[in-house]
Amino acid sequence: MTEKNTAASTISPSDVLAPHDTAGPSTPIWLVSDTEPVSRIGALDETAKRWLEGARFTSAPKKQAIFPGPQGALAGVALGQGNGRAGDPSGPSELLVGQLAASLPAGLYHLAQETGHATLSAVAWGLGAYRFRRYKSNAGETPPRLKIPAGLDYESICNQVAAVWSGRDLINMPASDLGPEELEATATDLANRFGATIETTVGENLLTKGFRMIHAVGRASPRAPRLIDVKWQKSGGRSDAPRVTLVGKGITFDTGGLDIKPASAMLLMKKDMGGAAAALTLAEMIMASGLDVRLRLLIAAAENSISGDAFRPGDILLSRAGKTVEIGNTDAEGRLVLADALSLADEEAPDTMLVFATLTGAARVALGPDLPAFFCDDNAFAAALSAEAEAVGDPVWRLPFWPGYDRHLDSDVADMNNVYDAPFAGAITAALFLKRFVRNARRFAHFDLYGWRPAARPLGPKGGEPQTARALFSLLTKELSA
Secondary structure (H helix, E strand, O other): OOHHHOOOOOOOHHHOEEOOOOOOOOEEEEEEEOOOOHHHOOOOOHHHHHHHHHOOOOOOOOOEEEEEOOOOOEEEEEEEEEOOOOOOOOOOHHHHHHHHHOOOOOOEEEEOOOOOOHHHHHHHHHHHOOOOOOOOOOOOOOOOEEEOOOOOOHHHHHHHHHHHHHHHHHHHOOOOOOOHHHHHHHHHHHHHHHOOEEEEEEOOHHHHOOOHHHHHHHOOOOOOOEEEEEEEOOOOOOOOOOEEEEEEEEEEEEOOOOOOOOHHHHOOHHHHHHHHHHHHHHHHHHHHHOOOOEEEEEEEEEEEOOOOOOOOOOOEEEOOOOOEEEOOOOOOOHHHHHHHHHHHHHOOOOOEEEEEEOOOHHHHHHHOOOOOEEEEOOHHHHHHHHHHHHHHOOOOEEOOOOHHHHHHHOOOOOOEEOOOOOOOOHHHHHHHHHHOOOOOOOEEEEEEOOOEEOOOEOOEOOEEOOOOHHHHHHHHHHHHHO
């Protein structure tokens, strides 16, 4: 990164979220729902009610208004909540509070009413306040700050918001400044912060240790591929704590390889490490909260480039698992690097194995950018995750490991092909490919993400998004406290 591109000053979650006992005056925010319209909010004074009614303010979701006091100064803010289930993209309407963090003038604010989803409101504010300013020459305006309601865990809320901000920063970073080495540096920083261990296998050493497919995908780039392996357990944690393993696809830029992508399809390929960002985000949440698990984080990091040394269509690669893979398409590289990482992870038979990847366009065609596909071999876990994801506004949708499509991976010359040569069930076929490398994990789930918000929404601006991390953290926390 050039000196010109070093960012203007950045903000932290504590700059947009304040403890409940923060001194000084604060402006009330009124959440107006269909069941409690402006006329029925007893604590709202008559002047404010008349002003809002005159401005034709309604309880429609995302409708907002700033209203003055008797002397013309800012007296309050009203935000429409609809029927209470209008969160965007899903969940309780309190998640809409995030849009205020991006639109209100600087100052200190507080929620004027009690709500059953106060923590979500505070998290939403923190997520909505995010801005990627690293390459801007000015820092922008001072952000508004929300005083969180009494009784909430301020540190926990800030930790969740900080982890998501970190994941977004990684995805938003241009590939010129984020390659496999920089991804390793990020994991190292995280490990050092929380007392974890980290081991990295780089370049030709990948061949020595059997990670031949990671090496093949990354060997055409001057930026050496690597496997990043982080292990953590909280101090004093149980020796028999559940093993939770996270595996992330860290393709820091994807040209498609020799099966090169068209220019339009390459524009967002800096986000092809969105799976690694989601895994890092969830790992940070787990470490910061001190969950009693034996955590392992594996990131297969490479740049899928083009050179005389690039792997080719028709090549046959030997995986760490000992199975051979015929290359039907070099643009289906993510599943190759993940397969080697999954084989390593599976060797210690984790209780839970979760893999994150911006893997297929087929999943986006089926579900769009807001709704990641997931595949799971545990029905109870899948049902619980779907409910939790909806509740926290980090949605997922289950697709099947449909065994009838497993034959689509057959190869005439190798144990399997990395693609199916027909344009059908691409997301399922890719998931089935990954599942072939998981035999011992007690439960396994694969998340096919988009990793990007195409337009500004209440929970954040246009740009990178480590999808599913918040939902999984919430569910794992509940499981461990049950």
